[in-house]
Amino acid sequence: MTRVRPMRADARRNYERLLKVAAEAFAEQGENASLDEIAKRAGVGSGTLYRHFPNRRALLEAAYVDRIQAIAARADELADSRAPGEALTEWLYELCVGSIQVRGLKALLGSAVTDGSPGAVTACATSIKGAATRMVEAARREGALRADIEPVELLRLAHGVATAAELADGHGGQIRRYLSLLMEGLRAPRG
């Protein structure tokens, strides 16, 4: 158990400003927003940015953990208020909407469900997969979902739906439609 000493006041200040600015920049410009530009907008040097966040992915993840947690929490909320199958569909819908509207989020969610990506075992990946697992299990019990679909597969397929919808109009206008086509295929097999 290493003694963790609290961050110095200036460090904490910079850290938080960076997160705030980064979240905005990634949302607007996607995952490839300029890091030096983010540093500048946060009023710090690029050295400071890279010390706090060794690479782009680290910053991206830090900027969106809370949003991911919110999505995970939303799963339980939906599970309480609707039938499992419906809750699942609605949750995936919201996931896709978030992926398209907040541009950096999609990349992050994608790498969270990528097999064998370095550093994939992150807080983000864990909580989103946990939420998916709970929803999938409930939906299976209700017979609203085939038994051979793994939670992580569902997340990957949802990512695919978001990608397809993005190609359509760039604003997610087709998510609902594409998702319902997919869900139709994921229902328990026809008699």
Next chain:
Amino acid sequence: MTRVRPMRADARRNYERLLKVAAEAFAEQGENASLDEIAKRAGVGSGTLYRHFPNRRALLEAAYVDRIQAIAARADELADSRAPGEALTEWLYELCVGSIQVRGLKALLGSAVTDGSPGAVTACATSIKGAATRMVEAARREGALRADIEPVELLRLAHGVATAAELADGHGGQIRRYLSLLMEGLRAPRG
């Protein structure tokens, strides 16, 4: 009718070497392969590359037109040898495999079915959409496909499937599975 004078011999030579090298580079490294590096490998200056191909997309497209045409031709071949629904599924499967194995191809196919992308009206887009249209119409007639699915939507969804499969293992091992799940949802509605 403008008089088209043939390319000078050195120009044609360079043009073709660039295409060859670019196809290799994009296949290996994806759509973001370094253009200067491609020029160097082809033994020409970067100025020459940019004169022949004003931007990355132009080079990408030129490097893969023939491959896209082959995919489009393959559609007719499959249509002749199998039932429409099965032919469609197999064609989409091959499309996805190509998208994953030849890395730059996916980006190109994606932009070909993007609504409102600049320069979307290209030879690639036209021939791939044409092939999709023929397959979709045949499948519809057979009742193997819902009537409300547009050809271009199918291409977008296939792109989504390729994306999902790529997340799974990076090599397309799940394409068949994910595609069959999708196709299940695209069949004519249950009674």
Next chain:
DNA sequence: GCACCAAACGGAGACTGTCCCCGGTTGACC
């Protein structure tokens, strides 16, 4: 053959972005 010149070449260089390094600064603690 040869001279001409439009077409084509190629690489220097301006610009943007990433990331590291290290001399200077500052906040926390005594």
Next chain:
DNA sequence: GGTCAACCGGGGACAGTCTCCGTTTGGTGC
């Protein structure tokens, strides 16, 4: 208010994109 580890920030090496322009060369008419 002195000490020092932690932190800052910007300069700079490196890589990539794309343009500009002086130089070279292939095609053509003689």
